[in-house]
Amino acid sequence: MIRLLLADDQALVRGALAALLDLESDLEVVAQVGRGDEVVEAARASEAEVCLLDIEMPGLNGIDAAAALRRELPGVRSLIVTTFGRPGYVRRAIEAGASGFVVKDTPSRQLADAVRRVHNGLRVIDPDLAAESLIDGPSPLTGRERELLTYALDGSPVAAIAARVHLSEGTVRNHLSAAIGKTGATTRSEAARIAQDRGWL
Amino acid sequence: MIRLLLADDQALVRGALAALLDLESDLEVVAQVGRGDEVVEAARASEAEVCLLDIEMPGLNGIDAAAALRRELPGVRSLIVTTFGRPGYVRRAIEAGASGFVVKDTPSRQLADAVRRVHNGLRVIDPDLAAESLIDGPSPLTGRERELLTYALDGSPVAAIAARVHLSEGTVRNHLSAAIGKTGATTRSEAARIAQDRGWL
């Protein structure tokens, strides 16, 4: 019997996944949480063996949650189950110590198998995504560029971003200009979207 | 026995919802599709009574699918089940003839009840969202403004948008300026995000 923890901020999806996995005779959902920062505690309390983690979650994202699990409970394996198959996500998930990465449009039949493989110590990674994340390479953005791009995501003017991070407008423009160059964009908001699509934010 | 059709582009979620609903003794999932433009055909073939529709789907979105169902198969009721509780979505869904609107972070226990109520001819609408969509009012955007905002979503420069719709740059700027005013934004990309958040696109 494999003991599972589910972490997803959408209660309906969480409950549905639980129903799906409980149909398998060798799987048992022993904990469910809706926030990333409750994962470690719940995993410890429930003695889960495998954690299914969504990426988009309040409190702590799934990748950082996987890193926290690696640190606090090294015996627990984690499997990222997410909507967005962004190349950068895969790389970061693996670096954070996740054992698997599955996107939510894989057939539901395959999920239980993925869990079993992860439980057996194998890696489960969507082959297309693995290839994409290899050709894509790691994020070329510096820390500041990454930060400023996240603030540029909603289309704020440069002045607003500068005020928010206590920098001069010129500096913000320079960093964003560098980011625009690295993403191949022509506008800061375009650059922000591209970076987000690749999982660089 | 209530006959259900599930429409969601994420296979994993679809399968999981099916598992969840099949646990109920009075419900039966008789069809599953991953595209909006397959809903009517599948509903007809499977003689479904209630259709659960996600909004974000390839081919045809869930709201337009509900409208198509209303037209082609008036006896079939539809229930929107979506990630985003955007006020504009609720209004448009009801106008399209949907019988219910549920967001994906409602507790999974309540889904079956929502289905039963819809099947009985009742309306099921998240009360918070209903209130929000009332105070928000309908979209103030004209058709052109809406169109241009969708093109502005990715941060494209005005020149690119103008070329795409075969308009002069000045005209595009004028429409976008109007949209910026109506959304209370200061930038076209900010306006685009705000409009999207409210379900105006």
Add this chain to the structure above:
DNA sequence: ACCTCGCCGTGACACCTGTCATCGCACTAC
């Protein structure tokens, strides 16, 4: 010690953008 690289800043320049006034056309409502 030297070099590299990330980070912060300034100043200047060309270009892009948002705003406003003004015009014309087509359609609808009263």
Add this chain to the structure above:
DNA sequence: GTAGTGCGATGACAGGTGTCACGGCGAGGT
């Protein structure tokens, strides 16, 4: 027929934006 509204366009202007050159600081690697 008059008024209102959406749509398209032009021109002008102030201010925002992206780019470049340049300088300086500190941390890390050789």
